[in-house]
Amino acid sequence: MIADNKEQYFNVALATGIVLFAFDLEHLHILLTRKKEEPFKGAWVIPSRYVKADESLEENVKVLLKNTIGHEDVYLEQLNAFAKVYRNPIGRVVNIPFYGLMQLTEKEFKNAEKNNCKWIKYHDVPDMAFDHNEIIDYAKERLKRRVKRRPVGFNSLPKEFTLNQLQTLYEQALNKTFDKRNFRKKIFNSQLLVDTGKTIITSQGKESKLYKFDMERYEKMSLKGYDFLF
Amino acid sequence: MIADNKEQYFNVALATGIVLFAFDLEHLHILLTRKKEEPFKGAWVIPSRYVKADESLEENVKVLLKNTIGHEDVYLEQLNAFAKVYRNPIGRVVNIPFYGLMQLTEKEFKNAEKNNCKWIKYHDVPDMAFDHNEIIDYAKERLKRRVKRRPVGFNSLPKEFTLNQLQTLYEQALNKTFDKRNFRKKIFNSQLLVDTGKTIITSQGKESKLYKFDMERYEKMSLKGYDFLF
DNA sequence: GCAAAAGTGTTCGTCTTACACCCATGC
DNA sequence: GCATGGGTGTAAGACGAACACTTTTGC
Structure with missing residues (x-):
């Protein structure tokens, strides 16, 4: 043909x-x-x-x-x-x-x-x-x-970021709001964030903790069938 | 250009x-x-x-x-x-x-x-x-x-089907096995199946209940943000 | 009578959700 | 001094995972 x-x-x-x-x-x-x-x-x-x-x-x-x-x-x-x-x-x-x-x-x-x-x-x-x-x-x-x-959101954040920045991103992308305490619990439970021990002074002059995403850990967990879910 | x-x-x-x-x-x-x-x-x-x-x-x-x-x-x-x-x-x-x-x-x-x-x-x-x-x-x-x-699996079943058929489909597609009782609980909890009241004689000569998928209900639930998850 | 398939409940642990206040800073 | 934003804990309910036996039928 x-x-x-x-x-x-x-x-x-x-x-x-x-x-x-x-x-x-x-x-x-x-x-x-x-x-x-x-x-x-x-x-x-x-x-x-x-x-x-x-x-x-x-x-x-x-x-x-x-x-x-x-x-x-x-x-x-x-x-x-x-x-x-x-x-x-x-x-x-x-x-x-x-x-x-x-x-x-x-x-x-x-x-x-x-x-x-x-x-x-x-x-x-x-x-x-x-x-x-x-x-x-x-x-x-x-x-x-x-x-x-999937934890793709981290691609739009600096290597080290605050939990409030992460939450803002999720809220924007999903077009809804989250309870701050529940958001933190959920993220920490996933064990994909590492506390860098550092802090940053945010635009409001407040001190805020910096975290980074543990890509290696995520890949290991993925192989074992772990499914990130928000 | x-x-x-x-x-x-x-x-x-x-x-x-x-x-x-x-x-x-x-x-x-x-x-x-x-x-x-x-x-x-x-x-x-x-x-x-x-x-x-x-x-x-x-x-x-x-x-x-x-x-x-x-x-x-x-x-x-x-x-x-x-x-x-x-x-x-x-x-x-x-x-x-x-x-x-x-x-x-x-x-x-x-x-x-x-x-x-x-x-x-x-x-x-x-x-x-x-x-x-x-x-x-x-x-x-x-x-x-x-x-x-998403409940796409129903597209590969007859309109009325047994829960065992549905489970077999899921097991094949996802390449794993499920506990029968948990599978049923999960499916019934979703409220997407309707008991037709009918039964069928399966290939092994056993009587088995027939269910159908409630597409209308699924669409309503979807609009309200419901996410099917297996 | 025995192999194969249909059907059925409970328990335990984990995750989700709802909810309120303290503290530090900038102004 | 007050508005703003960072940070924290608890209790109740829902959901997920593990687990065993009865009944019927075909052979």
């Missing part, structure tokens, strides 16, 4: 997109940009890029990251392909988006501005071009599930 | 594949077929099909189902795209596989044979062409997670 008319099938273009979530210790953000060319010139989109013939999806996404935030040090996960026939007016473009999770610091904030991108608050996503709102909604759902079921 | 040399990007082919899981009330099976053409003529593959220019992925998968088991009454879910540059020697073919879950009866068994397909036991998957083993492993992982966290 394919041998007869190979050409008829090789007429699809591939792109990746990145729904980049970043936490600045207070709010979750998503990185958006505006389209520089037709179609939908000027409209909000997630950073996207056509995949070259000999380029893997991951390589492509990493170029996207370099071009927007200036580095590629981000937790990444592939999402479902968006492949509707008429999603792009110039032809059949299949977008295989990823979601990323990272810490938002001054550096990424400035780099984004420089590269014509903007960090939008998680709950304030505007109307976007193509099916990009759908992609973001899907990525948010995925993030929620992951935060609930 | 794209306007200048549009052609250079529109040279990818799209295919879907289906990892079809089916339960005959005793064992889980996966549907495989053998390649009829080069490359890898004669090798085991999952049923796959090129996507036509104006065809959605879902339409394409449904044709696949029609061509193999003779109908399209299957629970479907899209998996991650498999897009490695050199996964197919004839060009860059991106496979966007789905997994499906259904009940295996005589009908599907015969239709598969007629269509050059074979139902292989879940734990006996042979070496396959392309990256199809990888796809199956990925689909199995997804199935495990789904069975644990």
Whole structure:
């Protein structure tokens, strides 16, 4: 079947997109940009890029990251392909988006501005071009599930963080609030946090204990069938 | 960027594949077929099909189902795209596989044979062409997670089924055994099963109660934030 | 009569949830 | 001095895990 008319099938273009979530210790953000060319010139989109013939999806996404935030040090996960026939007016473009999770610091904030991108608050996503709102909604759902079921949240915190920062992150991602005492109990019970013995002075001038995530321990526990659950 | 040399990007082919899981009330099976053409003529593959220019992925998968088991009454879910540059020697073919879950009866068994397909036991998957083993492993992982966290298993049972059949399904999919009393307690606690009042004579000649899944109730509970968990 | 399958309760420990106050700091 | 945020304990209920026997049937 394919041998007869190979050409008829090789007429699809591939792109990746990145729904980049970043936490600045207070709010979750998503990185958006505006389209520089037709179609939908000027409209909000997630950073996207056509995949070259000999380029893997991951390589492509990493170029996207370099071009927007200036580095590629981000937790990444592939999402479902968006492949509707008429999603792009110039032809059949299949977008295989990823979601990323990272810490938002001054550096990424400035780099984004420089590269014509903007960090939008998680709950304030505007109307976007193509099916990009759908992609973001899907990525948010995925993030929620992951935060609930795997300790991915730590990818958006500094190596050492306070429990209040961790709780804020969970509350933002899951869009609900937790009782402070119960939150701490649950996290400590999981035995995935290590007390660094250090403290930090938070923005309110209070002293607060610093913890770090014990990745090694998590991996060992995972192998034995442990399931992180929040 | 794209306007200048549009052609250079529109040279990818799209295919879907289906990892079809089916339960005959005793064992889980996966549907495989053998390649009829080069490359890898004669090798085991999952049923796959090129996507036509104006065809959605879902339409394409449904044709696949029609061509193999003779109908399209299957629970479907899209998996991650498999897009490695050199996964197919004839060009860059991106496979966007789905997994499906259904009940295996005589009908599907015969239709598969007629269509050059074979139902292989879940734990006996042979070496396959392309990256199809990888796809199956990925689909199995997804199935495990789904069975644990959503009541998808009911898609592979008849409308009315016994608790032992349900338990067997869970044991096969998750590759472990459960205590019968605890299993029943857990399932009844979830309040998702309705006693039909009927019984059936099983293959061992014993009478066994029939239950059905209360989809409406599940949907209501889901909306209120209920999470099925096994 | 014995092998195989359907069905059934209790106990113990752990986890979840609800709930309130003290202390230090910045202003 | 007061508003803000960091930090802490207890009690009640729900849930999970471990565990054994009775009954019926086919052979």
